[in-house]
Amino acid sequence: MTHTKISMAQALNQALRDAMTADESVVMFGEDVGALGGVFRITDGLTAEFGDKRCFDTPLAEAGIVGMAVGMAMNGMRPVVEMQFDAFGYPAFEQVVSHVAKMRNRTRGRVQLPMVIRIPYGGGIGGVEHHSDSSESYFAHTPGLTVVTPATVADAYGLLRRAIEFPDPVVFMEPKKLYWAKEEVDLTESQPGIGTAVVRRDGADATLIAYGPAVPVALEAAEVAAAEGRQLTVVDLRSVVPFDDETVCAAVRRTGRAVVVAEASGFASVSSEIVARVTEKCFHSLAAPVRRVTAFDIPFPPPKLEKYQLPSVDRILDAVDDLQWEDS
Amino acid sequence: MTTVEEQLLPSAEPVCLIDQNGVPHDHPSYRLPTKEALLDGYTQLIRGRRFNDQASALVRQGRLAVYPSSFGQEACQLAATMVLRDGDWLFPTYRDSVSIMSRGVDPIETLTLLRGDWHSGYDPYEHKVAPQATPLATQLPHAVGVAHAARLKGEDTVVMALVGDGGTSEGDFHEALNFAAVFQAPVVFFIQNNEYAISVPLSRQSAAPSLAHKGIGYGVPGERADGNDLAGLLAVLGQAVDKARAGEGPQLIEAHTYRVQAHTNADDASRYRQDDEVAPWLDRDPIERLTTYLEQQGWLDDDVRVTAEAGAVEVAAQLRDGLMPEPEVDPADLFAHLYAAETQQLQQQAAFLRDELAREEA
Numbered sequence: 080m081t082h083t084k085i086s087m088a089q090a091l092n093q094a095l096r097d098a099m100t101a102d103e104s105v106v107m108f109g110e111d112v113g114a115l116g117g118v119f120r121i122t123d124g125l126t127a128e129f130g131d132k133r134c135f136d137t138p139l140a141e142a143g144i145v146g147m148a149v150g151m152a153m154n155g156m157r158p159v160v161e162m163q164f165d166a167f168g169y170p171a172f173e174q175v176v177s178h179v180a181k182m183r184n185r186t187r188g189r190v191q192l193p194m195v196i197r198i199p200y201g202g203g204i205g206g207v208e209h210h211s212d213s214s215e216s217y218f219a220h221t222p223g224l225t226v227v228t229p230a231t232v233a234d235a236y237g238l239l240r241r242a243i244e245f246p247d248p249v250v251f252m253e254p255k256k257l258y259w260a261k262e263e264v265d266l267t268e269s270q271p272g273i274g275t276a277v278v279r280r281d282g283a284d285a286t287l288i289a290y291g292p293a294v295p296v297a298l299e300a301a302e303v304a305a306a307e308g309r310q311l312t313v314v315d316l317r318s319v320v321p322f323d324d325e326t327v328c329a330a331v332r333r334t335g336r337a338v339v340v341a342e343a344s345g346f347a348s349v350s351s352e353i354v355a356r357v358t359e360k361c362f363h364s365l366a367a368p369v370r371r372v373t374a375f376d377i378p379f380p381p382p383k384l385e386k387y388q389l390p391s392v393d394r395i396l397d398a399v400d401d402l403q404w405e406d407s
Numbered sequence: 408m409t410t411v412e413e414q415l416l417p418s419a420e421p422v423c424l425i426d427q428n429g430v431p432h433d434h435p436s437y438r439l440p441t442k443e444a445l446l447d448g449y450t451q452l453i454r455g456r457r458f459n460d461q462a463s464a465l466v467r468q469g470r471l472a473v474y475p476s477s478f479g480q481e482a483c484q485l486a487a488t489m490v491l492r493d494g495d496w497l498f499p500t501y502r503d504s505v506s507i508m509s510r511g512v513d514p515i516e517t518l519t520l521l522r523g524d525w526h527s528g529y530d531p532y533e534h535k536v537a538p539q540a541t542p543l544a545t546q547l548p549h550a551v552g553v554a555h556a557a558r559l560k561g562e563d564t565v566v567m568a569l570v571g572d573g574g575t576s577e578g579d580f581h582e583a584l585n586f587a588a589v590f591q592a593p594v595v596f597f598i599q600n601n602e603y604a605i606s607v608p609l610s611r612q613s614a615a616p617s618l619a620h621k622g623i624g625y626g627v628p629g630e631r632a633d634g635n636d637l638a639g640l641l642a643v644l645g646q647a648v649d650k651a652r653a654g655e656g657p658q659l660i661e662a663h664t665y666r667v668q669a670h671t672n673a674d675d676a677s678r679y680r681q682d683d684e685v686a687p688w689l690d691r692d693p694i695e696r697l698t699t700y701l702e703q704q705g706w707l708d709d710d711v712r713v714t715a716e717a718g719a720v721e722v723a724a725q726l727r728d729g730l731m732p733e734p735e736v737d738p739a740d741l742f743a744h745l746y747a748a749e750t751q752q753l754q755q756q757a758a759f760l761r762d763e764l765a766r767e768e769a
């Protein structure tokens with residue numbers, strides 16, 4: 080297959096389409112995913128192509144959506160459900176943490192839940208309140224959940240296919256500000272699986288560890304740093320849970336310095352977990368404490384103020400500058 | 408003696424006192440509002456419609472981040488507040504700007520959220536209007552709490568709690584109804600059934616005979632009204648408020664109306680519905696029918712028209728003037744009001760941002 084230029088939204092749509100073609104038990108449902116094709120058009124055309132039994136609108140109730148997916152997964156199907164926005168997934172929290180996460184464990188492996196909860200997340204789209212949350216840390220903190228988040232068009236396709244095939248429930252976090260970013264990709268090319276981080280850029284001086292919406296910002300920062308004479312490695316986690324200690328730590332050991340970049344607030348978050356792990360495992364390789372560039376510990380601000388909340392190239396470069404390059 | 412069904416089930420047909428042709432109808436349980444009330448309603452409808460039109464125009468000019476219009480639903484928006492007293496409370500959603508404004512909230516403050524300046528622009532205590540709720544139905548248990556507290560304090564407050572047809576599917580809707588019924592809280596749950604939740608039609612939302620039928624399972628009396636008939640809405644909601652105030656517990660009212668425009672400016676309704684579905688609803692417009700009726704009564708004199716038009720012109724000008732200048736947003740606000748006492752971490756983060764901005768300016 081040749082390379083084609085498509086957006087992340089189109090890649091996700093293609094992944095759903097291909098998964099539904101490949102496996103009859105894959106069903107897609109949620110709010111406005113039918114005729115409308117989802118508010119972000121990720122399910123565009125699926126009802127038309129596969130019919131209302133395979134891709135359908137539900138009543139407006141997230142706990143109901145996720146709860147029904149649990150039951151359908153128990154009964155041999157592979158449900159993929161959409162939470163319309165990050166913060167609108169919260170009514171389903173009970174189902175996610177008490178049942179989705181625990182079913183395998185409670186039943187000693189007898190009941191598996193091969194289901195995917197797709198969640199458009201993060202800011203950068205000028206959304207009013209409740210439309211820009213980074214909710215990954217709630218899920219990552221819950222044992223039993225697999226949490227992945229693509230940062231590239233190819234990964235959007237590859238990771239979603241893997242997530243749907245996965246034997247365990249996957250919380251699939253889609254960085255909504257990247258939905259429209261286009262890349263030349265060959266979707267047939269196989270991508271690393273769930274649980275594997277990838278080095279997006281190599282550089283000897285320091286490592287930026289990022290995931291989801293923060294990855295393009297980290298890459299941009301690395302580009303600027305290179306122009307200023309500092310070579311940065313950029314690791315894209317792709318999979319928050321399981322966490323790829325090996326790839327992350329290898330990069331940190333190689334460079335001796337690290338900055339974690341995340342769009343979520345920093346307190347008690349995925350980014351704090353990364354810092355803890357890297358410090359515990361790579362202490363002797365570190366020339367400076369691991370720094371973080373995260374959002375402030377505040378609710379996601381209204382559109383006019385969101386630029387202050389999001390990680391920026393300047394903040395990343397400042398953090399890199401702070402990595403004790405010289406004794407002071 | 409009345410049966411449980413008679414007490415709790417809604418009328419067989421939505422209550423309509425002035426039909427779409429402007430013709431009045433008698434009803435065994437509801438009386439036509441007074442001339443004064445209808446003329447006041449007319450003036451407010453004209454103003455509410457202009458508010459919707461102006462806000463939609465401003466969103467196209469980039470002056471608002473988003474606008475969920477209540478075009479065509481203005482009768483519901485206004486009746487909901489016209490039946491309240493000053494001491495009563497309103498719990499609105501993102502679609503209820505016209506309701507909020509009609510409570511006396513400044514029109515610009517009403518639109519602060521949708522403009523993207525701050526999450527809510529008005530002081531909820533000033534006019535007793537809760538912040539607009541976006542997470543669907545989550546405001547309803549709060550409404551019950553406010554009502555219950557008022558009863559415990561011996562106050563005769565009534566709470567008007569607004570929700571859409573889609574919102575009735577959320578668990579919070581059902582929990583709120585049940586709590587209100589168990590505690591006999593003076594809440595009027597008012598569903599604006601506009602047939603759509605974004606793209607999802609009512610038929611995918613509920614298999615109940617009507618949304619007002621949802622009350623009986625909780626012991627809450629349900630009633631339904633033509634949502635484009637201001638007269639019927641004032642009568643039905645007015646009676647519900649009176650009952651709630653008199654200690655008869657919560658009431659559930661469903662208004663049958665229609666979302667004439669797209670969900671918001673960001674939505675493309677042509678993807679899920681045909682124009683020929685919309686057309687008949689334009690004939691049921693709440694303003695036209697009331698105008699026809701008032702004209703036939705000979706009540707719509709020049710004075711009323713001039714006053715109504717002046718109110719509309721004024722609100723449109725308020726929106727244009729108030730939303731035109733780029734508002735000052737202070738980044739320091741990010742850290743304000745999160746806790747009663749600012750934490751060490753927030754102080755550090757605020758200092759970090761101050762320093763960053765100072766360096767940018769330098």
Ligand SMILES: Cc1ncc(C[n+]2csc(CCOP(=O)(O)OP(=O)(O)O)c2C)c(N)n1
Binds near residue numbers: 167574
């Ligand atoms: C808990 C929750 N889930 C999803 C959404 C996204 N959403 C916003 S409005 C809407 C449709 C609501 O329909 P309805 O309750 O009928 O109100 P209307 O918009 O028609 O006034 C949806 C799904 C939300 N705001 N909150």
Ligand SMILES: [Mg+2]
Binds near residue numbers: 572
């Ligand atoms: Mg609706």
